[in-house]
Amino acid sequence: xxxxxxxxxxxxxxxxxxxxxxxxxxxxxxxxxxxxxxxxxxxxxxxxxxxxxxxxxxxxxxxxxxxxxxxxxxxxxxxxxxxxxxxxxxxxxxxxxxxxxxxxxxxxxxxxxxxxxxxxxxxxxxxxxxxxxxxxxxxxxxxxxxxxxxxxxxxxxxxxxxxxxxxxxxxxxxxxxxxxxxxxxxxxxxxxxxxxxxxxxxxxxxxxxxxxxxxxxxxxxxxxxxxxxxxxxxxxxxxxxxxxxxxxxxxxxxxxxxxxxxxxxxxxxxxxxxxxxxxxxxxxxxxxxxxxxxxxxxxxxxxxxxxxxxxxxxxxxxxxxxxxxxxxxxxxxxxxxxxxxxxxxxxxxxxxxxxxxxxxxxxxxxxxxxxxxxxxxxxxxxxxxxxxxxxxxxxxxxxxxxxxxxxxxxxxxxxxxxxxxxxxxxxxxxxxxxxxxxxxxxxxxxxxxxxxxxxxxxxxxxxxxxxxxxxxxxxxxxxxxxxxxxxxxxxxxxxxxxxxxxxxxxxxxxxxxxxxxxxxxxxxxxxxxxxxxxxxxxxxxxxxxxxxxxxxxxxxxxxxxxxxxxxxxxxxxxxxxxxxxxxxxxxxxxxxxxxxxxxxxxxxxxxxxxxxxxxxxxxxxxxxxxxxxxxxxxxxxxxxxxxxxxxxxxxxxxxxxxxxxxxxxxxxxxxxxxxxxxxxxxxxxxxxxxxx
Numbered sequence: 034x035x036x037x038x039x040x041x042x043x044x045x046x047x048x049x050x051x052x053x054x055x056x057x058x059x060x061x062x063x064x065x066x067x068x069x070x071x072x073x074x075x076x077x078x079x080x081x082x083x084x085x086x087x088x089x090x091x092x093x094x095x096x097x098x099x100x101x102x103x104x105x106x107x108x109x110x111x112x113x114x115x116x117x118x119x120x121x122x123x124x125x126x127x128x129x130x131x132x133x134x135x136x137x138x139x140x141x142x143x144x145x146x147x148x149x150x151x152x153x154x155x156x157x158x159x160x161x162x163x164x165x166x167x168x169x170x171x172x173x174x175x176x177x178x179x180x181x182x183x184x185x186x187x188x189x190x191x192x193x194x195x196x197x198x199x200x201x202x203x204x205x206x207x208x209x210x211x212x213x214x215x216x217x218x219x220x221x222x223x224x225x226x227x228x229x230x231x232x233x234x235x236x237x238x239x240x241x242x243x244x245x246x247x248x249x250x251x252x253x254x255x256x257x258x259x260x261x262x263x264x265x266x267x268x269x270x271x272x273x274x275x276x277x278x279x280x281x282x283x284x285x286x287x288x289x290x291x292x293x294x295x296x297x298x299x300x301x302x303x304x305x306x307x308x309x310x311x312x313x314x315x316x317x318x319x320x321x322x323x324x325x326x327x328x329x330x331x332x333x334x335x336x337x338x339x340x341x342x343x344x345x346x347x348x349x350x351x352x353x354x355x356x357x358x359x360x361x362x363x364x365x366x367x368x369x370x371x372x373x374x375x376x377x378x379x380x381x382x383x384x385x386x387x388x389x390x391x392x393x394x395x396x397x398x399x400x401x402x403x404x405x406x407x408x409x410x411x412x413x414x415x416x417x418x419x420x421x422x423x424x425x426x427x428x429x430x431x432x433x434x435x436x437x438x439x440x441x442x443x444x445x446x447x448x449x450x451x452x453x454x455x456x457x458x459x460x461x462x463x464x465x466x467x468x469x470x471x472x473x474x475x476x477x478x479x480x481x482x483x484x485x486x487x488x489x490x491x492x493x494x495x496x497x498x499x500x501x502x503x504x505x506x507x508x509x510x511x512x513x514x515x516x517x518x519x520x521x522x523x524x525x526x527x528x529x530x531x532x533x534x535x536x537x538x539x540x541x542x543x544x545x546x547x548x549x550x551x552x553x554x555x556x557x558x559x560x561x562x563x564x565x566x567x568x569x570x571x572x573x574x575x576x577x578x579x580x581x582x583x584x585x586x587x588x589x590x591x592x593x594x595x596x597x598x599x600x601x602x603x604x605x606x607x608x609x610x611x612x613x614x615x616x617x618x619x620x621x622x623x624x625x626x627x628x629x630x631x632x633x634x635x636x637x638x639x640x641x642x643x644x645x646x647x648x649x650x651x652x653x654x655x656x657x658x659x660x661x662x663x664x665x666x667x668x669x670x671x672x673x674x675x676x677x678x679x680x681x682x683x684x685x686x687x688x689x690x691x692x693x694x695x696x697x698x699x700x701x702x703x704x705x706x707x708x709x710x711x712x713x714x715x716x717x718x719x720x721x722x723x724x725x
Contacts, residue, residue: 036060041070041560043492043500044084045485046625048389049213049235050494051076051084052561055486055505062506064088064486074562075213075494081234082637083625088486090633091506095468097481098510100136101128106461106477113139133480133511133519140478141523143461147434148180155431157184157423160438160465161402162394164482165490165502167536168513169393169400170408170543171528172438175517177407179526183417184432187402188440189394190420191447194710195356196387197398199365201410203373203589205582208395209496210384211348212565212574216243218382220345223338225253225368226275226354226716229260231622233352233388233495240350249345251338253278254354255617255716256647256688257681266341268334269683271325271604272615272717276360277316277595278331279367282339284317286374291343296376300581300588307370307590316595325604327683347377352388354619357715361707363593373588379577389495391626392485396493399547399566400540409544420446421704421711427455434461438513439482441627443471444694447702447713450669465513468629471694483510484630490533491556497573498563499548501556599717600685610685614652616664616701616720617688624692632693644696646674646689649682661725664689666718669700673725687720 036059044051052073056066067088069076076084090096104127107114117139121129131139147155158176161169169187176185189197197207216222216239229237237260244250244263251266252258253275261267270278286292287308297304311317322331341347349371355364365387372378372385389395401408404417418426420442426432428451435456446452456462456475464476473479485492487508492500511519514536518528530536534553541548551568564572580586597605600615623640624631631637646664648656656662661673664687672695682688691698705714 037065040503040505042486042502042505044080045392045630046083046087047233048391048394048495049075049233050392050492050498050500050563051080051235052500053080053084055088057505064091064505070561075498076235077238079235079238082623082640083631086634086636087625087631088634090467090630091484091486093633095633097466097468097479099130099481100133101130101479102136102139103128103477110143113142116142133516136478136480137516137519137523140463140520143477144180144434144524147460151433153181154184155433156180156182156436157418157426157432157434158436158438159186159420159423159442160440161187161397161400162189162391163439164513165393165485165488165492165533166396166400166540167490167533168438168517169397169402170540171514171517171536173401173408175521175526176436177413179521179524183404183413183415184423185402185417186404186420186423187394187397188391188445189398189403190711191357191445191713191715192353192390192394193356193387194712195361195707196365198362198710200369200385200387202591203366203369204378204577206576207398208576209386210378210576211381211386212496212498213239215348215382215384216240218346219243219348220247220249220382221341221347222250222350223253223342223347224250224260224350226356227350227352227388228254228258228354228619229350229352229388230258232390232620234622236350236388251341253338255686256683266334266338268331268338270331271328272600272617272686273358273598274601275355275358275364276367276593277601278335279364279371280311280314280317280595281319281321281335282342283367283370283374284311284314285319285336285339286343286371287311289340291340292374293376297374300379301373301590302585302587303590307592310592314594316597325601326608327604342371342377343375346383347375348382348384348386350386350388353390354716356707356712358717359705359708359714360593360596361712362709366591366593369588370590370592373590379575379579381575384575387495392494393492395495395497396491399493399544408540409546419711421706424452424455427458430458433459435459436463437472437476438465441470441472441629443475444627445691445699447699447715448668448704449697449700451704465516470627470629480516481510482516483508483512488512488533491537493566497565499551499556499566499568500563501553501560613719613721614685614687616718617686617716618691618698619688621690621692624690626692627694628692641692644674644689644691644693644698646676646687647679647682648676648687649684650678650680651684653678656722657724659724663723663725664701664720665723666701666703666720668703670697671701672697
């Protein structure tokens with residue numbers, strides 16, 4: 034006899050952090066249906082298709098149910114193989130299965146051997162943003178305190194590390210300033226570099242509601258996206274032109290004296306030097322676009338957007354279309370400059386909102402899963418290497434061991450040909466995952482762990498809101514933090530946490546400036562609403578009400594001139610795009626990141642079961658006359674991609690997604706990255722289009 038129960042939790046996908054209600058058949062431990070809480074604070078009673086249908090992975094036959102050890106690893110390590118004698122079960126030609134204790138023992142033996150031979154800093158760890166805060170916290174603690182290595186990083190490296198850097202340099206805090214519902218209080222909304230309806234649809238719902246009521250949205254992107262249908266102002270800009278456009282907006286505000294003089298005087302410093310720099314920058318003049326064929330209209334469109342932003346209570350939303358460039362950090366600084374100039378920060382209905390991609394990337398950064406920040410954004414004892422530097426370290430023999438927790442660096446990172454070579458040079462690779470992803474297939478030891486829907490834990494969404502998940506189904510698999518504790522203790526680390534709550538209580542002490550008042554008790558009580566950090570007695574929906582989080586409490590200007598390059602340079606110097614095309618990448622609504630979970634749902638996968646290449650209708654004659662083509666960059670080749678022609682793309686530009694590993698999209702990108710934090714320049718690469 035079935036017994037259905039409703040369980041409240043939080044969605045496992047993007048950084049929006051929607052509250053969900055699952056109908057669970059407890060008699061067979063199965064999720065039957067997921068919906069939004071009718072009066073949910075974040076979801077507002079709505080979910081995207083991933084939130085609704087993306088739970089089939091829980092019961093998928095491909096889930097990792099027992100730890101695996103690669104045969105090749107045991108052949109190379111006969112001493113470890115002897116230690117595990119009688120505890121290995123043949124699975125196939127490549128793997129043995131074993132129990133958790135044996136897998137941890139093997140890992141500990143190998144890590145001891147490696148650190149004894151090469152030193153503690155030959156070890157590194159990557160991951161954390163797909164698991165809860167408790168596991169992210171223990172990952173960095175294990176790395177720094179048990180292994181004695183400073184080399185810890187997470188997926189912020191390929192997404193919003195530039196947002197953190199740019200915002201901290203200018204306003205002292207690298208997180209969203211306002212809650213989502215401030216969208217309804219804003220008089221004007223600017224979206225730049227975010228395909229919000231596809232990547233963050235529940236936030237997009239709010240923006241669309243506001244646009245329909247007030248006609249108050251401007252959208253800036255390199256192609257015509259769905260959100261532009263609801264926009265008062267839409268601006269399709271050349272590739273790699275974000276900083277160019279943002280500096281132009283600031284120039285208009287300064288020249289026309291639209292800035293908030295009182296706010297600038299009382300709450301910022303360095304204004305005069307900033308003003309002089311921008312007024313003397315030839316690239317900051319909107320008239321510069323008069324010499325860019327196909328984009329001349331931006332010379333008048335940009336000032337219109339700038340004026341409306343300056344004169345109204347405004348919010349700015351941005352995504353990876355801003356951060357995944359060589360000047361991503363500088364572009365974020367330019368965004369914060371706009372807020373500082375106009376006083377559009379530190380109050381309801383006006384502020385800055387970086388739209389985070391993963392369900393706990395904000396939390397992983399808060400926990401210290403970054404090489405240059407300990408928990409609570411404190412300075413670590415030693416600054417470690419960022420992921421691209423770790424890849425170089427693997428190639429030159431300095432990094433010998435990698436613990437990878439829930440981040441598929443063999444799929445979602447750039448220059449995959451290089452990463453493949455780097456991973457081959459490791460002496461030890463351990464992966465904690467749900468499925469045999471690309472990185473898991475390359476591992477020596479793979480340990481299957483609980484998913485977000487099978488455990489309790491804290492997640493921090495894109496607006497700093499903490500939600501405490503609760504399990505929808507029971508699983509005998511360990512949580513990530515439990516694996517880390519076992520491994521730490523096998524290495525004499527002395528971890529003694531009885532529960533995830535015990536880990537979290539330590540977080541509240543170590544990261545007390547943000548989380549001291551956020552007990553499990555309070556988070557359970559406010560499960561639906563959540564709490565926005567910093568949390569003491571009450572939470573903090575709006576940041577910077579009185580002061581910025583800089584040493585003197587003042588906002589700072591940090592001006593950087595646009596660098597003429599890529600498509601803009603080619604159009605200025607030649608008047609047209611010559612051979613080849615400029616490719617950008619992004620997401621499709623049905624899938625999430627590497628699609629490890631979403632491809633298990635037929636309702637999702639059949640909507641988008643292969644990558645599609647979007648090309649301009651005007652370029653039909655320039656492309657091969659075939660349904661499928663191959664993209665070639667100077668770094669690598671893609672698999673065949675189906676072409677779809679559209680009026681939404683500008684001539685000379687292409688777009689595709691990266692969800693399916695077999696498409697090999699990230700083999701096209703190289704080492705070009707943000708100048709300050711090495712986030713890959715995924716939003717622009719020059720490619721040739723070849724017949725498949």
